[in-house]
Amino acid sequence: MRDKVTIPAIKARKHGPKLTMVTAYDAPMARIVDQADIDMILVGDSLATTVLGQTDTLAATVDIMIHHSASVARANPRALIVTDMPWLSYHVSREETIRNAGRLIREGKAEALKLEGGRKRLPMIEAILAAEIPVMGHLGLTPQSFHAMGGYRVQGKDLEAARELIADAKALAQAGAFALVLEGIPDVLAEIITQEIAIPTIGIGAGVHCDGQVLVFHDVLSFNPDPTGKQAKFVRQYAQLAELATTALQQYSADVQAGTFPADNETYHTNAEVARTLRVAINNPQHEQ
Numbered sequence: 001m002r003d004k005v006t007i008p009a010i011k012a013r014k015h016g017p018k019l020t021m022v023t024a025y026d027a028p029m030a031r032i033v034d035q036a037d038i039d040m041i042l043v044g045d046s047l048a049t050t051v052l053g054q055t056d057t058l059a060a061t062v063d064i065m066i067h068h069s070a071s072v073a074r075a076n077p078r079a080l081i082v083t084d085m086p087w088l089s090y091h092v093s094r095e096e097t098i099r100n101a102g103r104l105i106r107e108g109k110a111e112a113l114k115l116e117g118g119r120k121r122l123p124m125i126e127a128i129l130a131a132e133i134p135v136m137g138h139l140g141l142t143p144q145s146f147h148a149m150g151g152y153r154v155q156g157k158d159l160e161a162a163r164e165l166i167a168d169a170k171a172l173a174q175a176g177a178f179a180l181v182l183e184g185i186p187d188v189l190a191e192i193i194t195q196e197i198a199i200p201t202i203g204i205g206a207g208v209h210c211d212g213q214v215l216v217f218h219d220v221l222s223f224n225p226d227p228t229g230k231q232a233k234f235v236r237q238y239a240q241l242a243e244l245a246t247t248a249l250q251q252y253s254a255d256v257q258a259g260t261f262p263a264d265n266e267t268y269h270t271n272a273e274v275a276r277t278l279r280v281a282i283n284n285p286q287h288e289q
């Protein structure tokens, strides 16, 4: 058994092997991710789309995030548990932000929290850090800005936007974030940010030069067959588990129809005498008692 992954261990990986992070939303998923020796489990607000069937992540609430985060924690993973603060849980006031962050730690058993946004969110990030809660930043294509961005669009493509993102990244690192997710930005910008800051960058649609990578569990395993077939460019499917599951369930259904499920060894029995008496009694009710 390898040691529990800690915040200092993650920070040290800036100068070590690449970091890996995958989402998980419940205990069995967390066990699967942990058995693959992934460094960090992200209880992402993407659960709103991947498991709750919503069209965007704005529907995730603090209570929902706590419910899923606590389920992941019950698997007792070696991986560090990072939980997303959902939209509007860190936008209203410092007080509300700290209370929500505290609930995600105390009730959700998160070991670090991830917040979207740059300098605009700095007061809230500083408040959470002051409460001794580790913070992971998230810049670029921030899904909670879905409406403001006009959809999921690659960010930082022009010079001015790129400069703003570099300044945001520096500000978050300076404030004390322990790592930074870079989502949906050109590879050269992610490479520059990675060089310019002292904390690890974790990319998703940000090229190969980040200090680590993150993907959504359902995307990696093709558990989310989008009827439109549309998937982000950065997704690589490593297995077709939905297909495998459908085939298995079709086989189960066929076995039930054929009477080959359940088999004898999948069935409970009583002793022969009880069985015989029971049949006689039920077929000749007048002979009972």
Ligand SMILES: Nc1nc(=O)c2c([nH]1)NC[C@@H]1CN(c3ccc(C(=O)N[C@@H](CCC(=O)O)C(=O)O)cc3)CN21
Residues within 6 Å of the ligand: 046, 049, 050, 057, 141, 143, 152, 153, 154, 184, 216, 218, 219, 224, 231, 232, 233, 234
């Ligand atoms: N299953 C899942 N995986 C994710 O990675 C994910 C979620 N859900 N939900 C929350 C956000 C939404 N994400 C997304 C969703 C779509 C694109 C996408 O279609 N991007 C376009 C970019 C278009 C452009 O060039 O601007 C693409 O074609 O890749 C990107 C990120 C990432 N997050």
Ligand SMILES: CC(C)C(=O)C(=O)O
Residues within 6 Å of the ligand: 023, 042, 043, 044, 045, 046, 047, 084, 181, 183, 204, 214, 216
């Ligand atoms: C896509 C990742 C980075 C995320 O924030 C999520 O899964 O919610």
Ligand SMILES: [Mg+2]
Residues within 6 Å of the ligand: 044, 045, 046, 057, 084, 143
């Ligand atoms: Mg998220």
